[in-house]
Amino acid sequence: MNRSSARTGSDNQLLIQTLTPSPRAPLLTLAKRIAEAGCNLADARVASIGADTSLTLLATGSWDAVAKLETALAKVSRDEDLRLSFYRTGPREHHSHLLPYLIEVISADRPGILVKIIDFFDRRDIVIEQLSSLRYQAMQTGADMFQAQITIGIPAATHIAALRDDFLEFCDGLNLDAIMDPVKF
Incomplete structure (x- = not known):
């Protein structure tokens, strides 16, 4: 250059x-x-x-x-x-058409949980902005646990309630405890 x-x-x-x-x-x-x-x-x-x-x-x-x-x-x-x-x-391109949402998932640890969650959002063209996951042992019982925090960018044209319902139904089917809330900052 x-x-x-x-x-x-x-x-x-x-x-x-x-x-x-x-x-x-x-x-x-x-x-x-x-x-x-x-x-x-x-x-x-x-x-x-x-x-x-x-x-x-x-x-x-x-x-x-x-x-x-x-x-x-x-x-x-x-x-x-x-x-x-x-x-x-280069500077990050701002996507003002994407709404930031925080996903939190906790469950008993099993192989492939994170792959299924990523696939759920990928199939809907939802951008994963940040992801942090870990495996740990529950202090009370010693059970192997899985936890993930994921920040996603949802296209503004997406019907949020329908997406939330689909995601929570998806999580229920996998026996995952999950929430999906807007990022408030």
Whole structure:
């Protein structure tokens, strides 16, 4: 990309991802490199997954600041023996025609529950914006449990009550305890 075709301002974005053992999570190191390059840390997601930590960071800045960050990240990756993945991306397209809803599901754990839930929404062209799920043991009984929180984007033309009824009927058929509420923030 040459400078004359480069975007200006903070339109330049770099998505950075890594998965590392929990004690080695490089959040501070990466946040410092982002600041030192003259970029902003626009979005950060940190999650413990098993014994590891997953980092997803979005840095924004001028074209040259992002280029400086790319060079710094390549050096950090070599020097600290980290598996970093990073690439340039663009601003997220806003979908004002999508209504945000939160889905929460809890049930006894069984293989394939999450696949069935994802398939339910995929067949209806409903976008999954965020998803977090886990398996745990119930404190009271020791039963293996499944929990998921999913934020979806429902097209505004969708009849919400009908979708909610279909989803709750779907969950009843699988013996899942679920709710579907609008995101209130």
